[in-house]
Amino acid sequence: MKLLVIEDETKIASLLKKGLQEQGFQVDISGDGEDGLERATSTPYDAIVIDIMLPKRDGLSVLRTLRTRKVTAPVMIITARGDVNERVEGLNLGADDYMAKPFSMDEVVARVRALVRRVTGETITLYKVGDLIMNLVTREVLRGTRRINLTAREFRLLEHLMRLPGQVVTRTQLIERVWEYHFDPGTNLVDVYIQRLRRKIDDGEDAKLIQTVRGVGYCVRAD
Amino acid sequence: MKNWPLKTRLVLWTVLIGGFSVALFGGLIGHSVATKMRNHLDATLRKEGESVFEGVAQLGHPMLWNDSAEVSKLFNAVYSFYSFEIEQPPGTLVYRSKELGDIPLPRGPEGVAYTGVISPTDAARILQITRGSILLRVAVDISPFNEWERSIWWTYAIILPLAFTLLAWCAHWLYGRALKPVDDIVAAAEHITAERLEQRLPVSGNLDEIGHLTTVLNRMIDRLQQSFEQARRFSADASHELKTPLTIIRGELEIALRSGEIPHAVERTMLDLLDETGRLIHIVEGLLLLSQADAGKFPVGNEPVALTELIEELAEDIEILGDRLEIGMELRLAQSVHVKGSPQFLRQLVLNLFDNAIKYNRQAGTIRCELTTVEGMAVFRIANTGEDIPHADRERIFNRFFRVESSRARSDVGGGGQGLGLSIAREIVRAHGGTLTVEPSEPGWIVFQFAIPLCDSMAGRRQSIAALPA
Numbered sequence: 001m002k003l004l005v006i007e008d009e010t011k012i013a014s015l016l017k018k019g020l021q022e023q024g025f026q027v028d029i030s031g032d033g034e035d036g037l038e039r040a041t042s043t044p045y046d047a048i049v050i051d052i053m054l055p056k057r058d059g060l061s062v063l064r065t066l067r068t069r070k071v072t073a074p075v076m077i078i079t080a081r082g083d084v085n086e087r088v089e090g091l092n093l094g095a096d097d098y099m100a101k102p103f104s105m106d107e108v109v110a111r112v113r114a115l116v117r118r119v120t121g122e123t124i125t126l127y128k129v130g131d132l133i134m135n136l137v138t139r140e141v142l143r144g145t146r147r148i149n150l151t152a153r154e155f156r157l158l159e160h161l162m163r164l165p166g167q168v169v170t171r172t173q174l175i176e177r178v179w180e181y182h183f184d185p186g187t188n189l190v191d192v193y194i195q196r197l198r199r200k201i202d203d204g205e206d207a208k209l210i211q212t213v214r215g216v217g218y219c220v221r222a223d
Numbered sequence: 224m225k226n227w228p229l230k231t232r233l234v235l236w237t238v239l240i241g242g243f244s245v246a247l248f249g250g251l252i253g254h255s256v257a258t259k260m261r262n263h264l265d266a267t268l269r270k271e272g273e274s275v276f277e278g279v280a281q282l283g284h285p286m287l288w289n290d291s292a293e294v295s296k297l298f299n300a301v302y303s304f305y306s307f308e309i310e311q312p313p314g315t316l317v318y319r320s321k322e323l324g325d326i327p328l329p330r331g332p333e334g335v336a337y338t339g340v341i342s343p344t345d346a347a348r349i350l351q352i353t354r355g356s357i358l359l360r361v362a363v364d365i366s367p368f369n370e371w372e373r374s375i376w377w378t379y380a381i382i383l384p385l386a387f388t389l390l391a392w393c394a395h396w397l398y399g400r401a402l403k404p405v406d407d408i409v410a411a412a413e414h415i416t417a418e419r420l421e422q423r424l425p426v427s428g429n430l431d432e433i434g435h436l437t438t439v440l441n442r443m444i445d446r447l448q449q450s451f452e453q454a455r456r457f458s459a460d461a462s463h464e465l466k467t468p469l470t471i472i473r474g475e476l477e478i479a480l481r482s483g484e485i486p487h488a489v490e491r492t493m494l495d496l497l498d499e500t501g502r503l504i505h506i507v508e509g510l511l512l513l514s515q516a517d518a519g520k521f522p523v524g525n526e527p528v529a530l531t532e533l534i535e536e537l538a539e540d541i542e543i544l545g546d547r548l549e550i551g552m553e554l555r556l557a558q559s560v561h562v563k564g565s566p567q568f569l570r571q572l573v574l575n576l577f578d579n580a581i582k583y584n585r586q587a588g589t590i591r592c593e594l595t596t597v598e599g600m601a602v603f604r605i606a607n608t609g610e611d612i613p614h615a616d617r618e619r620i621f622n623r624f625f626r627v628e629s630s631r632a633r634s635d636v637g638g639g640g641q642g643l644g645l646s647i648a649r650e651i652v653r654a655h656g657g658t659l660t661v662e663p664s665e666p667g668w669i670v671f672q673f674a675i676p677l678c679d680s681m682a683g684r685r686q687s688i689a690a691l692p693a
Contacts, residue, residue, distance in 0.1 A: 102504050102507075167480070168494060188547055192543045192546070
C-alpha cells in the first residue's frame, strides 16, 4: 500500500509518516503543492493525503488538477481551519474524506485504511475477539451462539473497542468518537454504557472480554 | 419629562418662554396705551372745564344766557364733545346740556376726574369744579374709547394663540433642522456593532459642534476597531498556532501507545496526557470558534434541523450523567420543531446547557426542559434546581472563562468546565439569529432560555404544533 502525504509542515508530515508506516503503509512525503501534484500524477498511489494550506499551489487546486488529470486515487484533505465551506468545497472537488487539525492519528489511520479498502474492494465486515463476533454489514453481534441485541449507540461503542483489539481506548476518546461530543460531558456517561454492554456481553460468561484498564479506559481483549 | 425627546422639550420651553414674553409685553403695552389715553382724556377734560368755567364766570348770572338759544348754540358748537351742568349757587341747576336730557350727571369728588354712567348705554369721565357760587360739571362721553379698548383686547386674544402656534411650528421646524445631524449620527451609530466596526459615522464637513462630535466619535471607533481586531487576531492566531503542536503531541502519544512497547507504569501517565491534550484541544477549538464569532464569521450551516429529536436524543445521555447525583429529568417537548442551522452546533448548544444544568445542580435535584413554539420562534427553556445566580452575574456568566463563586460549581461533576461553554452557547444562538438569556425565576431555580427562528417551512404548521403534549 503506497500513500502520498502532501504536507509542508515537516513535523506534521513526519508524524503522519510514522503513524501510517507503523500500520504497514509505505509513505512518501511531498513538501509543496507543485511537487505533490507532479508526484501524484506520475506515480500511482493507493491514497493521497493533502493539506489545504500549501506553498506554491494550495491543496484544493492540487485536488482539482488531479481530478481533471483523471487521477482517481482516494484523497483525504486536511485543514487547519475546520471551516465548513472549505470542507464542502473539498468534498465537491472530489475529496473522499476530510480531517481537521488537530486530528487524532488513530482516526487518520482508521480513515485512510477505510479509503484504501474502498478502492481495493476489500472491506472488513467482521470483527472477532475471542468468541465475540461483530458483523458490520448485518449489524449482528454473536457471543458464541448467543445473539446479542444492541442499541445503535451500544453498537458504535463496541465497534470502536473491537476496531483496535487489545488496545486501551480512553473515556475521552470514546466520548469523541462514539458520541462525537467535542467537549467533556463527564466520563460516567461512558461508564454507564460500558456497564450496559457488559451486562449484555459478559454476564454469565467465564471469560470477561470488556476490561477496565487501570481507571483510565477500556479495552476488549480475549486473554 | 426628563425622558422626553430633546426636540419636544426644546419646543415646549420655547413656546412657554416665548409665548409668555409675547403675552406679557403685549399686555403691558396695551395697558399702558390705555392708561395714557385715559390720562390724556382727563387732562383735556380739565383744560376744557377750566376755560368753560372762566366763560361762565364772565357771563355773570346764568339766568341771562340759559334762555338764550344763541349762547346755547355757541356752547354746543365749541364744546360739542362735552356736556355741561352748571349750578348757581351749588344745588340750583341753571344749565344742563340738551343731550343729557333729564338725567343728572352723577356726583363725585371735587377737582378729580371720575367715571360715571350718563345713560343706559354710555359711560363718561366727569370733572366737577366749584369756585365761589358757581359749580360746573363737565363730562365727556368715553364709550367710543371703551369700545376701542375692548376691540384692542379682543384682537389681542385672537392673535395670541395664533402667535403661540406659529412659535411652536417655527421652533419645531428649526430644532428639527438643527438636531437632524444628531439623529443621523444616532442612526449610523446603531449600525456600528462589534461585528461591523469598519463602518464610520457620516461626516457633514461642517466645522460646527456636530461636525466636531462626529470626528471625535469616529476617532474613538478607530481606536475601538484597532483594539478589537488586535484581540480577535491574537486569539485566532494563537489558536491556530497551537493546533500544530497539539496535533503532534496527540499523534505521538497515540502512536507510542499503540506500539505496545510502553511499560505499564508509563502507559497510565501517557493515557492521562492524552486525555488532557484532548481537553486542551477543546479549549483551543472553543477559542477559535469564539474569535470567528467575533469576526462575524461563525461557520453556521443552513440545513433544517429537527430540534425535538435532537434534544430527545441528548436528554437520554444527560439523564445518565445526572444519575450519580440522582437528578430527576422532566421533558416537555413540542413535536416536530424544526429550525435552520447546523446540527453540530445546535447539539453543542443543547449539551452545553444540559452540562451547565448538571454542574450547578444539587443532590437529588431536578432538570426541567420545555420546548415550545412562540410567534415563529422555537423556544427552549431549561430550568434546574440550584443556588441562584446573583443578579450582578446574570450577564457576566456569558463572559469567557467566567466562573461563578467556587462554592457553587460542583467540580466533581463533569470534571469542571473550561469556562467557555456558555459563551459558545450564546454565540451559537446568536449565529442562528436568536437570543440566549438567563430568565428570572423563583428562588432555588436557575433558568436559561433560548429562542431561535423556526424553519420557514414550519411557519404554516405552527398552529398544529403549538400545543404541548400532555
